[in-house]
Amino acid sequence: MQNEELLKELRCQVAECHLCDLHETRNKVVFGAGSTNPIILFVGEAPGRTEDEKGIPFVGQAGALFAKILGAAEISSEHIFVTNILKCRPPRNRTPNPEEVARCLPYLMGQIALLNPSFVVTLGRAATCALLETNQSMGSLRGKWCSHKGILVLPTYHPAALLRNEGLKSPTWDDFQMIRDTYRKCLENSSVKGD
Template sequence: MAPPVSPGPAPSALPDDPFAASCGAFLTETLDLIRRQRAHSGAAAPIAPVDPAAALAVLRDQVLPCTACGLHATRTNVVFGAGSPTAGLVIIGEAPGRDEDLQGEPFVGRSGQLLTKILGAIGFAREDVFICNILKCRPPENRDPLPPEVAACEPHLKKQLAILQPRAICCLGRVAAQTLLNTDAPLGKLRRTVHFYQDIPVLVTYHPAYLLRNPSAKRDTWDDVRKLRALYDALGGEGTS
């Protein structure tokens, strides 16, 4: 069953921080949009697996030998994803990088270290969310994923989301957002509002790798993730604080 939509706690902010007012308006508009989305779709929530951990383990075993696209020839490891099988929040990135390919875990390099700090700043530990990518194998030289690669790998992500059934999703960067939401809208536009994957609310922000190259975007990202936390709480989620 879809989680109830409640007002949620007021976001914390400094006295001179305009975020509180903007986030309050965002929550009011977003929760109303979620109610209307669910009423319009009329779809019953999918039945969750009795044991999501076991279901993810089975899916992982199916994905590890994948040869559906040419990336299997250059990968060191398949990077399936990591985190809690009962996570209420799923973080989706673009594709593994060099460190991730070597270790077989998502977001373990410099971008991953920054992501861990970002999550911690809004009260989440990595082990309490589920982190994955659009692609499970590293593209050579960290280039953008090619359409055939996305087409081959996207079913794996959809199966992960069907098992996890999170309360909310956060897409990191243009490729993740455009792929999940099936749009060609630019990142700047996608960041401005809530979207839906099926009936699950989706928020979009910058990829940590972009923030490492463009530190000036960290302020916008901080506002994005505080809105994410406020929405998650309003939907009845529980984090580590």
């Protein structure tokens, strides 16, 4: 079976998931959106209010800022897939708890295996710590490439954090310049994922 078919199957499986309590309060499951052959897989924390209403990731205020950053870095939406560690919204946007992360993480690992991105960018501490299985601070993790279980990962701040703290904009832009440079190299070296 082709990866796209398997991805559709995974999407259906997630849509019906009851593995943690968040299925009781969600409106819509947010599987993720984007290219099925992406260069970059962006991973955020969890759906917010607007995402939960629409079933689409990064469509609220933070999503608008994220789109602006991607535009400034000249990263095409055709070459990315965007998702979250949790596929359902935690009530009042609280931080995901360890049990929710443990239950939902296999879906992300399935997405990574099927989408096979050139690299992953984690957005924010919750996504970074869940994927890299660490408790370090974002200050020490951001802007440093690492390889985890064979996946190339670059952590940076979540756009929502930039809305709360203007001071994070400059280091985030530094990180996005690294992301842009690696994205361009991947684009040049790949006849499959290029335009």
